[in-house]
Amino acid sequence: xxxxxxPLSVAIVGATEKxxxxxxxxxxxxxxxxxxxxxxxxxxxxxxxxxxxxxxSILDIPDEVALTVIAIPASLVLDVVKQQxxxxxxxxxxxxxxxxxxxxxxxxxEEQIRQVAIGNDIKILGPNCLGVLDNYTNFTTSFLSWERVxxxxxxxxxxxxxxxxxxxxxxxxxTLEGLGIARMVNYGNRIDVGESTLLPFLSxxxxxxxxxxxxxxxxxxxxxxEAAKACSKKKPIVALKVGKGAAGxxxxxxxxxxxxxxxxxxxxxxxxxxxxEANGLEEFIDGVKALSMQNxxxxxxxxxxxxxxxxxxxxxxxxxxNGLEVPLxxxxxxxxxxxxxxxxxxxNNPVDLTGSACDRDYYTALQTCMIESDEYDAAIIIxxxxxxxxxxxxxxxxxxxxxxxxxxxxICTVGGAFTTKVKQLFEEREFPVYPSPxxxxxxxxxxxxxxxxxxxxxxSDIKYRD
Amino acid sequence: xxxxxxPLSVAIVGATEKxxxxxxxxxxxxxxxxxxxxxxxxxxxxxxxxxxxxxxSILDIPDEVALTVIAIPASLVLDVVKQQxxxxxxxxxxxxxxxxxxxxxxxxxEEQIRQVAIGNDIKILGPNCLGVLDNYTNFTTSFLSWERVxxxxxxxxxxxxxxxxxxxxxxxxxTLEGLGIARMVNYGNRIDVGESTLLPFLSxxxxxxxxxxxxxxxxxxxxxxEAAKACSKKKPIVALKVGKGAAGxxxxxxxxxxxxxxxxxxxxxxxxxxxxEANGLEEFIDGVKALSMQNxxxxxxxxxxxxxxxxxxxxxxxxxxNGLEVPLxxxxxxxxxxxxxxxxxxxNNPVDLTGSACDRDYYTALQTCMIESDEYDAAIIIxxxxxxxxxxxxxxxxxxxxxxxxxxxxICTVGGAFTTKVKQLFEEREFPVYPSPxxxxxxxxxxxxxxxxxxxxxxSDIKYRD
Numbered sequence: 011x012x013x014x015x016x017p018l019s020v021a022i023v024g025a026t027e028k029x030x031x032x033x034x035x036x037x038x039x040x041x042x043x044x045x046x047x048x049x050x051x052x053x054x055x056x057x058x059x060x061x062x063x064x065x066x067s068i069l070d071i072p073d074e075v076a077l078t079v080i081a082i083p084a085s086l087v088l089d090v091v092k093q094q095x096x097x098x099x100x101x102x103x104x105x106x107x108x109x110x111x112x113x114x115x116x117x118x119x120e121e122q123i124r125q126v127a128i129g130n131d132i133k134i135l136g137p138n139c140l141g142v143l144d145n146y147t148n149f150t151t152s153f154l155s156w157e158r159v160x161x162x163x164x165x166x167x168x169x170x171x172x173x174x175x176x177x178x179x180x181x182x183x184x185t186l187e188g189l190g191i192a193r194m195v196n197y198g199n200r201i202d203v204g205e206s207t208l209l210p211f212l213s214x215x216x217x218x219x220x221x222x223x224x225x226x227x228x229x230x231x232x233x234x235x236e237a238a239k240a241c242s243k244k245k246p247i248v249a250l251k252v253g254k255g256a257a258g259x260x261x262x263x264x265x266x267x268x269x270x271x272x273x274x275x276x277x278x279x280x281x282x283x284x285x286x287e288a289n290g291l292e293e294f295i296d297g298v299k300a301l302s303m304q305n306x307x308x309x310x311x312x313x314x315x316x317x318x319x320x321x322x323x324x325x326x327x328x329x330x331x332n333g334l335e336v337p338l339x340x341x342x343x344x345x346x347x348x349x350x351x352x353x354x355x356x357x358n359n360p361v362d363l364t365g366s367a368c369d370r371d372y373y374t375a376l377q378t379c380m381i382e383s384d385e386y387d388a389a390i391i392i393x394x395x396x397x398x399x400x401x402x403x404x405x406x407x408x409x410x411x412x413x414x415x416x417x418x419x420x421i422c423t424v425g426g427a428f429t430t431k432v433k434q435l436f437e438e439r440e441f442p443v444y445p446s447p448x449x450x451x452x453x454x455x456x457x458x459x460x461x462x463x464x465x466x467x468x469x470s471d472i473k474y475r476d
Numbered sequence: 477x478x479x480x481x482x483p484l485s486v487a488i489v490g491a492t493e494k495x496x497x498x499x500x501x502x503x504x505x506x507x508x509x510x511x512x513x514x515x516x517x518x519x520x521x522x523x524x525x526x527x528x529x530x531x532x533s534i535l536d537i538p539d540e541v542a543l544t545v546i547a548i549p550a551s552l553v554l555d556v557v558k559q560q561x562x563x564x565x566x567x568x569x570x571x572x573x574x575x576x577x578x579x580x581x582x583x584x585x586e587e588q589i590r591q592v593a594i595g596n597d598i599k600i601l602g603p604n605c606l607g608v609l610d611n612y613t614n615f616t617t618s619f620l621s622w623e624r625v626x627x628x629x630x631x632x633x634x635x636x637x638x639x640x641x642x643x644x645x646x647x648x649x650x651t652l653e654g655l656g657i658a659r660m661v662n663y664g665n666r667i668d669v670g671e672s673t674l675l676p677f678l679s680x681x682x683x684x685x686x687x688x689x690x691x692x693x694x695x696x697x698x699x700x701x702e703a704a705k706a707c708s709k710k711k712p713i714v715a716l717k718v719g720k721g722a723a724g725x726x727x728x729x730x731x732x733x734x735x736x737x738x739x740x741x742x743x744x745x746x747x748x749x750x751x752x753e754a755n756g757l758e759e760f761i762d763g764v765k766a767l768s769m770q771n772x773x774x775x776x777x778x779x780x781x782x783x784x785x786x787x788x789x790x791x792x793x794x795x796x797x798n799g800l801e802v803p804l805x806x807x808x809x810x811x812x813x814x815x816x817x818x819x820x821x822x823x824n825n826p827v828d829l830t831g832s833a834c835d836r837d838y839y840t841a842l843q844t845c846m847i848e849s850d851e852y853d854a855a856i857i858i859x860x861x862x863x864x865x866x867x868x869x870x871x872x873x874x875x876x877x878x879x880x881x882x883x884x885x886x887i888c889t890v891g892g893a894f895t896t897k898v899k900q901l902f903e904e905r906e907f908p909v910y911p912s913p914x915x916x917x918x919x920x921x922x923x924x925x926x927x928x929x930x931x932x933x934x935x936s937d938i939k940y941r942d
Contacts, residue, residue, distance in 0.1 A: 030864050107830070112820055158862045160892045173786025174831060178862050179890040186892075226789060252789045255796030257825075260804075264822040265785035290914035291790065291890070319731035320639025323692060323718045324757065330721030338726070354578055356730040359723075364573070365640060396624045396644050398496050424645040424757070426626045426652075448756035 011211035013101045014135055014203070015193060016147040017047050017077035021068050021099070023090050024082040025051030025059045032105060032153040033081035034059075039156070043148045050075060068093050077101040079141065079151050084108030084119060087137065091123050095130035102127075103151050104136035110199045111138060111266060120201050127202060138266065139198030140174040143181070145191050146217050154178060165190015166219035167302055168212050170205055172266055174198060176224045183295045188437045189302055192217040199266055204229030206237045213241035220302045222294065223249045223285075226262040227269055228276075235283045242284030246301045246460050249285045250294040251276050284463040286456055296442075296449050297456035303440040304418040306461035307388035310335045312454065314360035315375045316392035317367035317400065321447055322360030325390055325422065328451035334458065336360075343383050350374050368399030373407040380415040388457070389419040390450055395429045405435040412441070418457055422450035477677035479567045480601055480669070481659060482613040483513050483543035487534050487565070489556050490548040491517030491525045498571060498619040499547035500525075505622065509614045516541060534559050543567040545607065545617050550574030550585060553603065557589050561596035568593075569617050570602035576665045577604060577732060586667050593668060604732065605664030606640040609647070611657050612683050620644060631656015632685035633768055634678050636671055638732055640664060642690045649761045654903045655768055658683040665732055670695030672703045679707035686768045688760065689715045689751075692728040693735055694742075701749045708750030712767040712926050715751045716760040717742050750929040752922055762908075762915050763922035769906040770884040772927035773854035776801045778920065780826035781841045782858035783833035783866065787913055788826030791856055791888065794917035800924065802826075809849050816840050834865030839873040846881040854923070855885040856916055861895045871901040878907070884923055888916035 022040070024033035037051060037060055050073075051059040054066040065071050068078060068090065078094050080087055084106050094102060104123070109116040120137070127134050135141060141151030145164045152159075159178050162185045169191065171177035177196040184191055192215065197204055206229050212218045221241070228234045238247060253262030254273040263269065280287045286301075288294035312334045316322040329336045336359050339347065347357035351371070356362035361379070363371045372393060379386055389412065393404050412419045421436050421443040423429050433443040444450040488506070490499035503517060503526055516539075517525040520532040531537050534544060534556065544560050546553055550572050560568060570589075575582040586603070593600050601607060607617030611630045618625075625644050628651045635657065637643035643662040650657055658681065663670055672695050678684045687707070694700045704713060719728030720739040729735065746753045752767075754760035778800045782788040795802045802825050805813065813823035817837070822828035827845070829837045838859060845852055855878065859870050878885045887902050887909040889895050899909040910916040 107832075108820055111822070154862050155864060158864075158891070158894055171786075173784070173789075175784025175860050175862070176786035179784070179787070179860070182891045182895070224786065226786070250790075252786065252793055254793045257796050257802040258789050258793035260824065261780075261785075261789040261792040261826050261828075264824050264826075264828060265789055290794065291912040292914065314727075318639070318641025318645070319727075320637075320642035320690065320692070320718065321645070323639075323724050323727040323731055324716075326727040327718055327720045327724035328756065330723050336723040354574055356577070358726065358730050360727050360730075362727075362730060366573075394641050394645070396620050396641070398621060398624075425648045426624070428624055429648070446757040448758065 011207065013076050014103065014142055015144045015149055017101065017149065019048035019050065019073060019075050020077045020079060021050040021052050021071060021075045023052045023068065023078055023080045025053045025064060026056065027059055035153045035155060036079060036081060036105070036151050039150050039152055043150055045148045045150070047149070048073070068097055068099065075099045077103065079103045079105065081105040081153065084116070084137070088119065088122050088126070091126050091132065095126055095132060100132055102132055102134050103141040104134060105139060105141060105151060105153065107138040109137050111264070120199065124201050134202040135195070136198050137201065140177055140196040143191070143194040145193070160185035162191040166192055166217060167222060167298060168192045168215070168218040169194040169222050170208055171196045171224040172198065172200065172226050173224055179291070180222065180224070180295070187295060187299050188434070189299055200229055206230045206233040209237040209241045213244055219245060220298055221245055221247045222298045223247060225249060225251055226253045226266055227271060231279070235279050238283035238285055242463065247285045248288055248294060248297045248301065248456070249280060250288050250291070286459050286463065292449065293452055296444060296453045299442045300420060300453040300457050301460060303442045304420065304457060306457045306464065307418050308461070309387035310458055311337050311385065311387045313379050313386040313389045314392070315363070315372060315389060316360055316394070317363040317365065317397065318392060318394040319356070319362045319364065321392045321394065321422070322362050324447045325392060325451055326360060328448045332451055332455040334451065334455055337385065339379065340385060343379065343385055347375070347378055350378065365397055366399070367397060369401050369404035369407055372404055373411055376408065376411040380411060380417055386417070388417055388454060390422065390454055391419055392422045392447065393432070394423060395425050395432055402432060402435060405432060405439065409439045409441065420444065420450045420454050422447050477673065479542050480569065480608055481610045482615060483567065485514035485516065485539065485541050486543045486545060487516045487518050487537060487541045489518045489534065489544055489546045491519045491530060492522065493525055501619045501621060502545060502547060502571070502617055505616050505618055509616050511614045511616070513615070514539070534563055534565065541565045543569065545569045545571065547571040547619070550582070550603070554585065554588050554592070557592050557598065561592055561598060566598055568598055568600050569607040570600060571605060571607060571617060571619065573604040575603050577730070586665065590667050600668040601661070602664050603667065606643055606662040609657070609660040611659070626651035628657040632658055632683060633688060633764060634658045634681070634684040635660040635688050636674055637662045637690040638664065638666065638692050639690055645757070646688065646690070646761065653761060653765050654900070655765055666695055672696045672699040675703040675707045679710055685711060686764055687711055687713045688764045689713060691715060691717055692719045692732055693737060697745070701745050704749035704751055708929065713751045714754055714760060714763045714767065714922070715746060716754050716757070752925050752929065758915065759918055762910060762919045765908045766886060766919040766923050767926060769908045770886065770923060772923045772930065773884050774927070775853035776924055777803050777851060777853045779845050779852040779855045780858070781829070781838060781855060782826055782860070783829040783831065783863065784858060784860040785822070785828045785830065787858045787860065787888065788828050790913045791858060791917055792826060794914045798917055798921040800917065800921055803851065805845065806851060809845065809851055813841070813844055816844065831863050832865070833863060835867050835870035835873055838870055839877055842874065842877040846877060846883055854883055854920060856888065856920055857885055858888045858913065859898070860889060861891050861898055868898060868901060871898060871905065875905045875907065886910065886916045886920050888913050
């Protein structure tokens, strides 16, 4: 697999300087990103492309080539794969569209390519895909202009996606949420390399901490479950399965030719292999963010602290909906809290610091409940920044206590420019911030789900309803 | 009710220039907003406050006073209400906290105030509230600094909220979403004026087009249903009910002393009175936005158009989850679409314009399906802006067709800075944009719900599952 992410040498078939042309943008992106391997443009029309010597065909390249990137009309792809068989190039990324998603003729073309690949030990990524983006080797086959799509920073999230548009959206969202990317792979029609071969690779990848998978269908059912099971023991995997109902299944078939199959079977497979399932794009990115920044809680006793009573109520409601427990403080803990706060603060769960709260009150509440007491496993904190007593200091105060407690926390907050600033400060310190109570609760429930899956069904004393 | 929003004269009890003091900020906000009525600061300690003559008590004000705004310690409020009875001031907004939410003693104080009010025909808003923000009369009793909280533009959304923090969050969110506000009322402990008296007022208010209600409990069950029923015939009402499960009900009791009651009863009441219920803060603001910008569809046949196949699939899934129908185009319509597009465009539902889409393709697809054909009632449009062929022109193209079709549309799109720009352009033209497929679908389902509630159960040929 390494060759797909870090080829010693790569041939870009179809290379051109024509503006707007796919292989042209791929080459430009690759040069711009600072990839260190050798690059061979291939196109019979040109002698030079972007200052590099261009070859009429891959057979004319005098050196060894590790990987071809093929971005030419579908009908011409088979010949190139045959040439690369002749030249013993064992890896190909086929960017070109116009195969299975077009119907019978396209399926036939895919099948012919697959036969050549099998017969000559060629691993293929694609067709109908964006290919690879690697932030550590700087290798990319993306044909999207970075003026339009975020070029995300280096980080620990890796993305596997059947859909190109979705992979791109995830890159944009990751950037918006301050998450860095390790590797992204979009395999489109997936005639060969898919989840089952990529998961073991990411499982051993030192740069990948969390894996996000968008899937319409899966490449090999049993092999996938085994690969996911092994991988999820080491790293959290979050999956977004689409093509669930009749309308979605039909849409998936038109999209990547995927047979989305029975959703209930997928659900069972996810559970069995320790995959955390997300329902919808926001839950997907929210869960990935929580798992990237915080550790799973040791149990299911959630403390809610807020200075906005209404927000406390709605968080409590959504905790109930999502199987999170919101136990009241013991009489002893209640007395202790009472002794530290004004009489009109509400020392329950939620702890309501009211509109009179100042940032220091968060420190006091969390110190008392999360460090001095053992009654809670995790905190959902809702600091509203409107009152004058709430300053940016709340970030360091909360960070200090929570880090010392060794327990995870997620933050929810809503507001204007000042709130956005506080959000950024929290996220720089690896505390995920969500713009609504329900999303914060859902993210916490996904952290807890990770713990439950890690411990294995029946081997946990965590009460968790799904 | 008018007096609460547009008093000819108002006494600010507790007025001071002390920084950070509640009545001081109220007075400053009121002066800053350009309110045209007469303002009388009241405080025995000062002769002048912010350049205005200050009176020792309201009894010392030589003129008639229409409304008092009381922001002094709870224990002193009763005396002021007695004085205003003597001076025949028939309206009071009690900002002060420290009543019902504090337990038995607080309840007793509220009851004494209520008796004086009933005996002297005084209408009371509060206590424990932010009071009023009116963008047309420029009257406000908010004690929040506009440096921290958005000061939203004039518009057609009115907000009723039991929670102050929630009211503030809604002002911030409305500003973020480009929604203008007509009037906001936060009544906190609500010993007198509440939803049942405010709804008829907003129902007749020419500035209010959509009403958003945050409620933990309701003031008068039967009266509320009647008021909501009458109002929702004219204007959409969206409600967020919190305090549903055991944890939330307990939290609501601590928060505003509200008895949140049996959630099932609320659900039935909402249905009966034509209120659209939202689950969670995002659904609340998303639904309000859709209803503010677009009309309800005439039926439940949704067309999905996208240039990101994966997004089409996930929208189709969420349509199924939310009871929206995604019918395939008729053979005739399909042929018509095929004749207009490249062979590899997918002419189904979703219509998938693929990564090769240009903005003009949206015009063609919508013209063919929404104007030339009668097979669809509304559109969910997912323009992804990454491909080079997608420019800002897509906004005018979509706007033109959809406005001519007379059918509603919501937009979903995900991306970086360029996408944000396109979002703003769409929303300036009153097309609501959502940052995820699932939120766009939910918003469309709330538009449809409005139609179903308008037509009345059993009197509609709209198939809609809830």
